[in-house]
Amino acid sequence: MDYLFDAPIQTEFDRASFYYKSCSSTNDMAQRYMFHSAEGTIFITEHQYKGRGQRGSSWASEAGKNLLFSFILYPEWLAIDAVFALNIITSLAIYKVLVAYLPKALAIKWPNDIYCLDQKLGGILIETNIGDKIKAAVVGIGLNVNQLHFESSKCTSLAIQKGTIFDSALLLNQIMDGLSSYYAQLQNGNHNLLWEKYSNILYRKIGWHAFETIYGSFEGHIVAVNRRGELVVAARNGNHYSYKPKEIVFV
Structure with a gap:
């Protein structure tokens, strides 16, 4: 009630x-x-x-x-x-x-x-x-x-x-x-x-951290969130990747 x-x-x-x-x-x-x-x-x-x-x-x-x-x-x-x-x-x-x-x-x-x-x-x-x-x-x-x-x-x-x-x-x-x-x-x-x-002020903005995606695991750090609300992560290889909420997990 x-x-x-x-x-x-x-x-x-x-x-x-x-x-x-x-x-x-x-x-x-x-x-x-x-x-x-x-x-x-x-x-x-x-x-x-x-x-x-x-x-x-x-x-x-x-x-x-x-x-x-x-x-x-x-x-x-x-x-x-x-x-x-x-x-x-x-x-x-x-x-x-x-x-x-x-x-x-x-x-x-x-x-x-x-x-x-x-x-x-x-x-x-x-x-x-x-x-x-x-x-x-x-x-x-x-x-x-x-x-x-x-x-x-x-x-x-x-x-x-x-x-x-x-x-x-x-x-x-x-x-x-x-x-x-x-x-x-x-x-x-x-x-x-x-x-x-x-x-x-994003969590894991500083330093290298483990992430997991449907394509596998990798280490990276968060760069920003783009205007579509996707998380932009920089991998150790220097490439930047964008993810929707269900596409990446913080390990």
Whole structure:
């Protein structure tokens, strides 16, 4: 059962917010209100019983410990082939807030994860409604904030890393403030600057690392993400290769 309570949260979008004690997923809730809510409307929950990530993966989170929310955008002005820009500005907004706490450890793992060193701190799931243009987008964010125990050693939280409890509502407001700013920059055509900022904070940007593709394994380092949202990797032989999300694995 979904439980809905009023909990207005101020952001630069100056839009409504909905709070759920428990729900299937905040993206599901946002989908229900798509085209019936103002841009920037936020959906927040303490617990998701059908949380999901990219490419059909699940998202497990201890109830009441983390930051789980989605919001609606109507970027009809954005070209369809530039839809990955929504991922970029969302990543930048999260990074801008969290890097203050983890200045030497934080990175964005393409295409949708927030990493602290080699552990997952959070994830992004963007679902779009596209016809002859991008009609709407639901942006879902899950951040491990105050959870102290995980089934996988590949996950971590802000509380684990800093040894203190965080104010999730404050983090949400800060992220949405940053998102509002980056969204305006995108709308004003500052694509090159946004892509450059994003490329500079990518996980495995520095040094040589192992990757696996359908064509075999190799060592390389990440160069950038192109305008189609493909990962560009430089191999040791000097060649650059581009990959879609399902075509390459970080080993």
